Amino acid sequence: MVRIIGFFVGLFFAVGVLWAFVNGAYTAATSPAESTAESVFHREPKDLALQSDGPFGTFNYQQVQRGYQVYKEVCKACHSLNHVAMRDLAELGYSEAEVKAEAASWTVPGVDPNTGEVTTRPGTPTDYFPKPFANDIAARAANSGAVPPDLSLIAKAREGGAPYIYSLLTGFQPVPAEVKKKFPEFQTPTGTYYNPYFANLNIKMPPPLTSDGQVTYKDGTASTVDQMAKDVAAFLVWTAEPTLAKRHQTGLPVIFFLIFATGLAFLAKKQIWAAARVRRD
């Protein structure tokens, strides 16, 4: 009885889904999907090699410091860094005094201890990085209707990670002639900028890194647009997961130990089973 009912249930679902297949095939044959500008001209991120890549990767703190400088002088105008505190900068190799001085260079919201009024004060290491806009409405109003995303986790929150960030920052360009030729309808509306690495090709962020030397690096590295984009990408890998280097350092001995212990377990198993292989009859 179970088999008879099952037989008809199975046929019901199989025929139902094959009916959907026939409909889908008919639609695909009669009205083939048209290609769009996004599907043709969207590009995969460029290659980017960072010291934090791979199972042995650690942070290049010199580079992360430079990326922090770019964030402070360029990105922070629009982008928050909600999950990162000033104290976290100590991990980048700054001394305690340097962290304090760096924190004090930021202005954070505060409360007047005498009147209770909302005011501002210099930051301390326990403060988090201040937000550039009071709320999303203010952010949207100032940025052609788009809220600049928080950058703390951006390297993990975007397909492609650091190479995507680097490609996006260096990918701004005038609309190529082929796009216009192939898709005459294609437009880059006012307040948006053509960028082939962005999902729909039109991004509302104006090109942030526009000229070489925009930031004067403290360590003397030549600040080309390419270099700044790489450094910011490295910085954002750090902000997304400050514990990444520790994770790698912990993982290696763990794996080596497990391989060793598993080898021992294999030998133990072999020895125990040797007895069972003897014919007892």
Added chain:
Amino acid sequence: MSFPWAQHYEPKFAFTRWVDEKLPLPRLVYNAIGGGYPVPRNLNYAWNFGVLAGFCLVLQIVTGVILAMHYAANAGVAFDSVEHIMRDVNWGWMLRYAHANGASAFFVVVYLHIFRGFFYGSYKAPREMVWLLGVTIFLLMMATAFMGYVLPWGQMSFWGAKVITGLFGAIPLVGEPIQTWLLGGFAPDNAALNRFFSLHFLLPFVIAGVIILHIWALHIPGSSNPTGVEVKSESDTVPFHPYYTAKDGFGLGVFLIFYCAFLFFMPNALGHPDNYIPANPLSTPALIVPEWYFWPFYAILRAFTSNFFFVPAKLMGVMAMFAAILVWFFLPWLDRSPVRSGHYRPLFRKFFWFGLIPCVLVLGYCGGSHAEEPYLMLSQIAAAYYFLHFLVIVPIISSFERPEPLPFSITEAVLGSDKKAVLGENTTPAT
């Protein structure tokens, strides 16, 4: 409950004798996973995954309970509290990655455990109850994993919760009230997050309870084995300890190497980037997908794109998705072949390796892709095969397939001959 030749627990010390008199818990453990449980001597490595699944449950409960000490189940702060765990809690990053990848590892071993059962006919009499309890555990795991994925309150958490609870909205007439009731609102919000957290904490302990029943039911007929021939005599078995504790120990080591490779070196490989974006009810992600372990079922859900005899496409998809799992419950009565193991079933074996396995892999791949061609058409063919396999092909071939000759006994299969059993010296009546 056990074979007559099973070793008996003999407490060696005054203290263990005292405990044995008052509460024979050590005796229970000894008979369950110690020297007192005779197990077929020919189990291959496919039989490791039960123990590994048990290990994963313990791992998930231990890491989960500690994570719950630092997590805040409130829609306003849930996302930030997870980042607090990642950044500020001592070893919090390791706990969270261990838990997130532990869920994936749990599903890997459970799927292997289930497909081991499919191939070797572990669901057949006298082990139907073991199988039914196992499918129940799998359903509970799916519910637990789904609710756990909602807790970080990222974009995929929110939209996943919306899509999955929306499935109940497909039920005619009562669907939408049910969805509202489940969520405690018209869309996932604080009420949903709180109840999901509560249930996500509760269900693993329910799973632990059903696992006890699963193992209890297993110990009545004893473990199956790759030949599918039941135990005939003492020489067919070895005591669980030390033989299978040693083998499982080695298996656990191999498992941990893979698991730790993910945990420490690619902890986000199996997750979705969008879940690092805080939940935003106003912005729909370009692609809403569940975690990889739900992809085959998600593909079946989405494969039904056309109404079928006045049944709306969405309802068809929802029914098919649930049927795809529920059909497993009926497997012991769908497959009537008296031969258990796929090793001795030439036709069944072909449909298993060249039908079911590719079908599930295709469904999994399509379930993780955009709902567009060619993935839809691929998943439609695979979904049709899936239902035909369990409900039409397996029942039919079990009727007329001519199995290959079985070994006389497990001992003969392992050692080439089993003279004592053939002569009747070592045989015992079935228990």
